[in-house]
Amino acid sequence: MEHTRSIDREKQDLSREGQTTERYVKAVGLLAADSNTSQLGGIYALERIMADSPGDTLTVVQLLAGAIRESSRAQRENNGGKNPDSVREPDRAAFAVIARRSERIVGPERARALNLRRANLARVSLIGNSE
Template sequence: MTAPKTPGKPSGARSWPRRMLHWSGWPKVAAMATAVGTLGATLTAAVALWFTAQSLRATNNQYALSEQVAVTDRFRLAAEQLASDKIDVRISGIYLLERLAKDSTADHPTVFSVLEAFVRTQMGAAACDDSEARPDSAVEPPADIQTALTVIGRRDAARDGDHRVDLSRTCLNGATLDNARLAGVDLTGVRLIGAKLGNADLTGAKLSGTRLAFADLTAANLGDDDLTGTDLHRANLTGAHLTGANLTGVHLTGAKLNEADLVRATLTGALLTGADLTGVKYDDGTAWPAGFAPPPR
């Protein structure tokens, strides 16, 4: 009897593994898998970065809030000290405000507005006794006012922005403001008799009606300033920069103007009796009082 034959595998079945092994689509599958993996990694990294940014933003916001609270607390403390009836506490408050202005550019104008108001309130011109202000007297502002003036004079003026320092109509006789940064400051009607303003920058300052008799303005910069109505009798203006300044009708009796720069300055109607003009600098653009004979150049 013939034994039955064992059924064989179809030829197609036998060749399927070989065809799959050599299938041309495998590179595309591999590329897709790689792309999916890369996309997943990219998305994961992006999500991580987003959460990091959110966390950093929240931290920064919290820091900014804490910083603003700290600034507010410092400002409140300084204001309280400035209102104290003890002069040493007031001086401490002035220095605290100065530190705050240095630490916070945004608060700089506000700080100096407060200090200016403090000076104007405490030293109004109406209470000023000019008869006491003489070159040989010891008249000077109280220590807290002088401290405020010193702080104002050494501030970083570049941070003033649109703010203009206002010390108008105050009594500052005998004040020490050597090297002070007073450019553009409103000094209208201020009493500065016997004040020390050596090397001070007063360019663009408002000086209408300002009393600077006996003041020391050695090498001070007053270039192009309008000094109409200013009292400068017996003031020391040695080496002062007065280029282009308007000194019309200014009281300069007995003033020291030796080596001062009066190029293009207008002195029409100025009182120059007894003024020392030794070595003064001037040019054809300098306008002298009618009938006045300037020293030879």
């Protein structure tokens, strides 16, 4: 009887992992879309994944930081090598999600969790951001 319960728990855990992976793949697809609305959907889906699966927080924070860096690079290329005066709405949302969730990252991971080198941070606050 105990063996059957153990197998059932393992199946449930595996199913939950599969669902999280599927949600993650869909969210990344939205994040890579051209539409700001789709990108926002992907960002907030990733935030939900972090809430539901705290072990994935570091991965999601790194992904969002990478998306911000890539967006900033593209903006600089389109702006003659200069950072634009404003930040795109999806980037601002990603900054807000990072600000709300980065406190969950502890230990040695915290030091490498957030790489925003060369990101456009014009008028963006990561402290006390309640967006």
